[in-house]
Amino acid sequence: MMNPFTQLDGLVAPLDRANVDTDAIIPKQFLKSIKRSGFGPNAFDEWRYLDVGQPGQDNSQRPLNPDFVLNQPRYQGAQILLTRDNFGCGSSREHAPWALEDFGLRVLIGPSFADIFFNNSFKNGLLPIRLDAAEVDELFLQCEANEGYRLAVDLAAQTVTRPDGKVIHFEVDAFRKECLLNGWDDIGLTLRHEDKIRAFEAQRRAQHPYYFA
Amino acid sequence: MAARTLYEKLWSSHVVHEEADGTALIYIDRHLVHEVTSPQAFEGLKLAGRKPWRVSSIVATADHNTPTDHWERGIEDPVSRQQVETLDANMREIGSLAYFPFRDARQGIVHVIGPENGATLPGMTVVCGDSHTSTHGAFACLAHGIGTSEVEHVMATQCLLQKKSKTLLVRVDGQPGRGVSAKDIVLAIIGKIGTAGGTGYAIEFGGSAIRSLSMEGRMTVCNMAIEAGARAGMIGVDQTTIDYLKGRAFSPKGELWEQAVAYWRTLKSDDDAQFDKVVELDAADIQPQVTWGTSPEMVTTVDGRVPDPATVADPVRREGMERALKYMGLAPNTLITEIAVDQVFIGSCTNSRIEDLREAAAVAKGRKKAANVKRVLVVPGSGLVKRQAEEEGLHEIFMAADFEWREPGCSMCLAMNADRLEPGERCASTSNRNFEGRQGAGGRTHLVSPAMAAAAAVMGHFTDVRQLS
Ligand code: SF4
Numbered sequence: 001m002m003n004p005f006t007q008l009d010g011l012v013a014p015l016d017r018a019n020v021d022t023d024a025i026i027p028k029q030f031l032k033s034i035k036r037s038g039f040g041p042n043a044f045d046e047w048r049y050l051d052v053g054q055p056g057q058d059n060s061q062r063p064l065n066p067d068f069v070l071n072q073p074r075y076q077g078a079q080i081l082l083t084r085d086n087f088g089c090g091s092s093r094e095h096a097p098w099a100l101e102d103f104g105l106r107v108l109i110g111p112s113f114a115d116i117f118f119n120n121s122f123k124n125g126l127l128p129i130r131l132d133a134a135e136v137d138e139l140f141l142q143c144e145a146n147e148g149y150r151l152a153v154d155l156a157a158q159t160v161t162r163p164d165g166k167v168i169h170f171e172v173d174a175f176r177k178e179c180l181l182n183g184w185d186d187i188g189l190t191l192r193h194e195d196k197i198r199a200f201e202a203q204r205r206a207q208h209p210y211y212f213a
Numbered sequence: 214m215a216a217r218t219l220y221e222k223l224w225s226s227h228v229v230h231e232e233a234d235g236t237a238l239i240y241i242d243r244h245l246v247h248e249v250t251s252p253q254a255f256e257g258l259k260l261a262g263r264k265p266w267r268v269s270s271i272v273a274t275a276d277h278n279t280p281t282d283h284w285e286r287g288i289e290d291p292v293s294r295q296q297v298e299t300l301d302a303n304m305r306e307i308g309s310l311a312y313f314p315f316r317d318a319r320q321g322i323v324h325v326i327g328p329e330n331g332a333t334l335p336g337m338t339v340v341c342g343d344s345h346t347s348t349h350g351a352f353a354c355l356a357h358g359i360g361t362s363e364v365e366h367v368m369a370t371q372c373l374l375q376k377k378s379k380t381l382l383v384r385v386d387g388q389p390g391r392g393v394s395a396k397d398i399v400l401a402i403i404g405k406i407g408t409a410g411g412t413g414y415a416i417e418f419g420g421s422a423i424r425s426l427s428m429e430g431r432m433t434v435c436n437m438a439i440e441a442g443a444r445a446g447m448i449g450v451d452q453t454t455i456d457y458l459k460g461r462a463f464s465p466k467g468e469l470w471e472q473a474v475a476y477w478r479t480l481k482s483d484d485d486a487q488f489d490k491v492v493e494l495d496a497a498d499i500q501p502q503v504t505w506g507t508s509p510e511m512v513t514t515v516d517g518r519v520p521d522p523a524t525v526a527d528p529v530r531r532e533g534m535e536r537a538l539k540y541m542g543l544a545p546n547t548l549i550t551e552i553a554v555d556q557v558f559i560g561s562c563t564n565s566r567i568e569d570l571r572e573a574a575a576v577a578k579g580r581k582k583a584a585n586v587k588r589v590l591v592v593p594g595s596g597l598v599k600r601q602a603e604e605e606g607l608h609e610i611f612m613a614a615d616f617e618w619r620e621p622g623c624s625m626c627l628a629m630n631a632d633r634l635e636p637g638e639r640c641a642s643t644s645n646r647n648f649e650g651r652q653g654a655g656g657r658t659h660l661v662s663p664a665m666a667a668a669a670a671v672m673g674h675f676t677d678v679r680q681l682s
Contacts, residue, residue: 018533019408019508021648028629032278032292034252034299036361052636052654055292084529086409086442089508090648092344092358093250115412115444116344120360173376174234186362187263190238190370193230197372200229200240201267210465210473211242211337212269213310 003125004183008106009152010079013070014143020083021090022117026099030055039095040102044070074147082139083110087128088117097124107153109160111136122176123186127155129170155181216483219449220380220415223355223480227338229372238372239355242337246273246309246364247323248300249629250342254365255303266371271309272332275300276322277629279315281592281619288315293630310463313596321595321621324348324562328432329597331461335450335477340367345562345645347438350447351431352454353480355415357444378444379489381414382482385422387496392679394572395430396564396643396662398422398494399437400502404512406492411443414490417482418448422496428457429568436563437645440509449481503549503675504647504660506537511647513549515665515677521545540649541657542637549675552659555638557589557670558652559616559663561626564643565594567601569663573643574607576667576681582615583673589616590632592624616670628653641669 030042032055041059046052048071050063064071070078081100087110088096097120100108106126111133113121121128131139142162143149152161155177160168179186190197205212217225230238251273258265265271278293280286288294297315304312311332313320319330324345327333335353339346344358359373367373383402403410416438423434431448438446448454455474458464465473500514511534513520522534522545538545543552559565559573570593582589591611593599599621602608608618625632626644628651634640636655643666644651647658661669668678 016529016532017536018529021508021646023627023646023648023651027650027654028627031249031629032290032296034256034296036253046650046654086412089408089442090344090646092342092346092360094253094360094362097360112409112412114409114442116358116360116439120362123360123362173236175232175236175374186374187261187366187369190366190372190374193238194370196230197238197240197266197370201371204240208336208473208476210469211334213463213465 005106005125005127005155005180007154008079009150010106011075011077012080012082012143012149012151013075013078014082014140015069016084016140018084019086019089022088022093022096023090025088025096027053029053031093031095036098037102039099040104043099043103044068077104079105080107080109080151080153081105082136082143083108085110085112087113089114092116094120094124097121097126101126109136109139122180125180125183127153127180129153129160131160131168131170135168216486218380218482218486218488219353219417219447219480220355220378223336223338224377226336227355236374236376239338239375241340241367241371241373242270243272243327243332243339244270244367245323245327245339245341245346246271247277247341247343248275248296249277250361251303251364252296252299253361254368257365258368263369265307265368268308269310270371272311272327273300273304273309274313274320274323274326275315277623277627279622280630281622281624281632284316284620318596321598322562322565322623324436325565325594325598328352328428329461329595331458331464334458334464334473335454335480340373344439345436347444347446348432348436348562350435350438350445351428353447353450353477355445355447358439378415379413381411381416381443381490381492382488383416383418383492383494384420385418385494385496386420387422389422389496389499392501392664393499394662394664395426395433397499397502398496399434400504400509400512400660401494401499403437403441403509404502405494406441408440408508408510409442411438411441414443415445415447416441416443418446419482423448424451427568428453429566432566433563437509440645450477501662501665501678503665505541505543505549506534507540507647507649508537509645509647509660511537515549515675517549519543519545519547519549550677551674553585553639553674554641554669555587556634556640557586557666558625558640558642558644559666560590560592560594560624561644562594563645564663565592565598567598569643570598570602570607573663573667574610576664576678577614577616577671578610580614580671582670585673586670589670590619590625591616592619593621595621614671625652627651641666641675
């Protein structure tokens with residue numbers, strides 16, 4: 001069972017870079033963990049801290065990079081991240097959405113996301129929202145100009161509402177939306193089709209035995 | 214029947230069930246497993262009390278964390294060791310078609326061992342918790358990199374939830390020039406379409422230049438489909454595919470082989486199949502490539518210069534370039550051939566197969582590592598590649614050139630083991646990603662072909678390999 005997502009009224013932080021890759025989101029020295037949690041303090045590690053992070057360190061003692069936008073006091077506690085094109089490119093490692101979620105984010109808004117990352121996000125209760133580049137541009141401008149900038153996200157209605165009242169519609173696959181709204185576990189859903197899978201498998205085995213050696 | 218693309222053939226032969234919005238359950242034939250993305254999936258399976266659906270679909274190995282020297286000492290980093298031991302324990306418990314653990318004669322990079330053992334066969338769906346699973350598409354497979362939740366999903370159900378992609382044909386026709394390899398072709402493609410150019414698409418690579426590549430070269434091309442944003446890349450079956458697979462450990466034998474080959478020959482796009490998008494390149498225009506930035510699309514030719522962000526109008530792109538040049542420690546307009554390197558890495562699932570090592574050795578032969586180059590690592594993709602290279606005497610050529618001949622694994626492709634760059638060090642690398650910190654925090658990566666990497670190693674700076682022969 002994953003965290004359901006329905007609505008959120010949250011503080012917004014802007015990460016004004018294109019091609020933010022999974023190695024930037026969570027550097028590989030932290031991937032050696034065999035757990036799913038605890039990655040948040042090392043999200044964006046190389047940008048966030050001035051030293052080189054190692055697993056098992058006390059992150060509260062490390063020097064923060066004052067130039068990194070997410071370190072600014074006004075963005076502490078942000079739950080919504082604005083990004084540019086191709087966010088999440090690179091690896092298929094789910095550590096990236098695990099780290100973002102553990103960091104406190106629930107929504108990502110950008111013009112495009114890398115495909116596998118996009119998929120992985122849904123499976124972890126993290127909602128990636130694709131908007132037109134022009135809409136995203138405006139959100140960046142508004143967010144940077146207004147301290148305490150918040151957005152209201154409603155998954156059921158598929159809307160992002162700005163503080164000035166403008167409502168922006170976004171697209172999401174019906175199936176993914178249902179799963180996220182209800183916090184459904186994909187495996188449980190798939191196993192409802194267990195008989196169909198068995199029948200498919202038996203037929204494939206008969207037709208193409210060389211795949212079942 | 215209407216003309217169909219290879220992707221459509223592979224897709225439709227695996228759909229088990231489809232939701233109203235097009236989300237489909239796709240049956241998975243082969244599940245490749247490694248130590249980094251599987252522990253949480255095995256744990257999830259156990260916690261939910263679920264059994265793996267078909268263990269004979271699983272082929273596993275340890276590759277990302279394993280050291281590439283002093284194997285007799287085991288894995289010294291305790292965190293890496295725990296991850297590898299967790300895989301050992303999980304494989305012991307659930308079983309598999311094959312498991313090649315640390316130090317096994319057939320251990321290696323997951324995308325190298327699948328094909329070389331005939332565990333990757335045309336017409337299969339192949340998944341692995343690793344984005345470079347696109348490599349296997351070289352065999353006309355539908356091969357997807359998946360996340361850990363999906364690894365667990367495939368283990369429990371033998372299916373993957375997917376939506377059908379759009380199709381993109383990248384056609385490369387003509388004869389590539391001397392010194393131009395599969396790596397240069399795929400870097401040129403990414404330079405042209407961009408790292409998001411394939412997002413939402415399954416790419417099929419076609420055209421006479423692709424057809425004339427060996428299976429090793431085709432794997433290099435499909436390997437980097439993901440760097441163009443596509444989850445899957447693929448190439449249709451031809452005689453080259455079939456010849457490669459004959460006699461491999463898990464390839465079908467006897468009558469089954471004949472039956473399989475008859476089916477495999479149908480696994481190519483029909484002549485008049487329609488693609489959603491087509492991109493064309495002329496192989497004759499492709500030169501040896503070198504990346505200059507922190508994304509594979511930031512690439513130019515070896516005779517080119519580092520671009521000048523001041524000439525770029527789009528502010529997001531310009532700032533991205535400025536940031537990349539700052540990270541890379543490069544000034545605009547620098548000649549690529551004036552860039553000196555500190556380390557060279559020849560390896561990774563992109564370029565660690567026998568043919569790659571032969572190309573590097575041909576350049577290294579009779580030459581020596583330049584004095585300013587601290588280290589040249591040659592890391593074969595698998596134990597089998599290593600053995601073959603040693604039978605051909607390639608290791609002697611490398612060692613005579615003062616290159617280090619290592620044990621197989623991912624090594625400095627992602628620097629999860631001890632092989633890594635120090636902050637500020639510059640590397641000519643045959644791997645697939647030049648992201649910030651990819652080969653070690655603060656390390657600077659330039660992606661090149663194996664021959665170009667060897668040329669940089671012996672000259673000390675990027676050099677047009679065509680001038681060395
Ligand atoms: S060689 Fe590099 S890209 Fe390939 S599987 Fe290993 S880490 Fe990933």
